[in-house]
Amino acid sequence: MKKLILSIIFILSATLAFAQVTLSPATFTAEDEVTITLDVTGTPLAGTQDVYIWIFSNSDLPAEIIKKDGLTNGQWTNSADAAKMTKTGTNIFTFKFTGTTLFGQSPAELINFGFLAKTKDGTKQTQDYKPYKFDPLVFVPMQFRVFPSKMDQTDMTTVYFHQDLATDQNLQRMFDVKVNLVFYNDATPVPAVVATRTALVTVKESNILYSYSFIPERLITLTAGTKLTKFTYQFTGSVKDANGANVPVAGPVTEVVYTPFN
Numbered sequence: 001m002k003k004l005i006l007s008i009i010f011i012l013s014a015t016l017a018f019a020q021v022t023l024s025p026a027t028f029t030a031e032d033e034v035t036i037t038l039d040v041t042g043t044p045l046a047g048t049q050d051v052y053i054w055i056f057s058n059s060d061l062p063a064e065i066i067k068k069d070g071l072t073n074g075q076w077t078n079s080a081d082a083a084k085m086t087k088t089g090t091n092i093f094t095f096k097f098t099g100t101t102l103f104g105q106s107p108a109e110l111i112n113f114g115f116l117a118k119t120k121d122g123t124k125q126t127q128d129y130k131p132y133k134f135d136p137l138v139f140v141p142m143q144f145r146v147f148p149s150k151m152d153q154t155d156m157t158t159v160y161f162h163q164d165l166a167t168d169q170n171l172q173r174m175f176d177v178k179v180n181l182v183f184y185n186d187a188t189p190v191p192a193v194v195a196t197r198t199a200l201v202t203v204k205e206s207n208i209l210y211s212y213s214f215i216p217e218r219l220i221t222l223t224a225g226t227k228l229t230k231f232t233y234q235f236t237g238s239v240k241d242a243n244g245a246n247v248p249v250a251g252p253v254t255e256v257v258y259t260p261f262n
Helices: 004-021 099-103 167-175
Strands: 020-025 034-040 052-057 086-089 090-097 114-120 129-133 146-147 157-162 175-185 193-201 210-212 228-240 246-250 254-257
Touching: 004 090, 052 090, 090 099, 146 228, 146 254, 157 175, 157 228, 167 228, 175 210, 193 210
Parallel strands: none
Antiparallel strands: 020 034, 034 090, 052 114, 086 090, 114 129, 146 157, 157 210, 175 193, 175 228, 228 246, 228 254
C-alpha cells in the first residue's frame, strides 16, 4: 500500500510539473521554431522578475548519444542575456528557439531536449522539465509538398515543387516558376477567402527544385481575431509553343489545413 501511495504521489507530481509547461507547436522537428511557455507559480522562482532558461539536448539518453547545452546558456552563475526568458504575465515566461540553431546539432542528432529555469546567478531554480521529443525530420519525395507537415498561421511555411517528379509534360518543361496562395478563414459552414497572393516569385534551389517560404501573418493583412483554417497553393509558369512563344501553364491546386495546437 505504501508503494502504491508513493507511486500515485509521483504520478501526480509529474503531471503537475508538465502542466506548468506549454509548447507551441505541440509537435515539432529540430528545424521548427518552438515557443516554450512556463508558469513558475509554486516554484522557487515565483515572483521573480528576471528568469533565464538553462536548456540541454538529448536528456537521459545513453552515453553514446551526443548531448549539448544550449548555446545561449552562458555560465551557471552568470546566464547569458540570450537565455533571458520573456515575461508575458504574472509568473509566466516564454522562450523561442529552433533546435538545430540552439544546440548546433543536426536534425539526425537531436532526439529530445530538457530545460529548467533559473535566476541569472543560479541561486534559485526550478526542477528539470524533460524530455520533450523532436519529431524525425523525414519526408517522402513528391511532386508537390509542404514543410513543416503541421503548422498554424504563425509558423514559417515552405511549399515545394519537385520538377523532376512531375508527371505532366508541361510541368516538366515549365520555367519562370511562380506560386499562387489563397488563404481561408474559419467561417462556417464554408470557409471564406481572406486573401490571395498571385505570381509570387519562387526560389530555384536547384535545377529540379523550386520553393517559396512565407509566414501568413507577415505576408497578408489579418484583421484582429481572424483565424486561418487552411490555404491553397498552385505553381505556375510558362512553356514554349511550337513557334517559340511563351504559353502559360499551371499545376494543380493543393490544399493545406492548419493544425490547431492550442
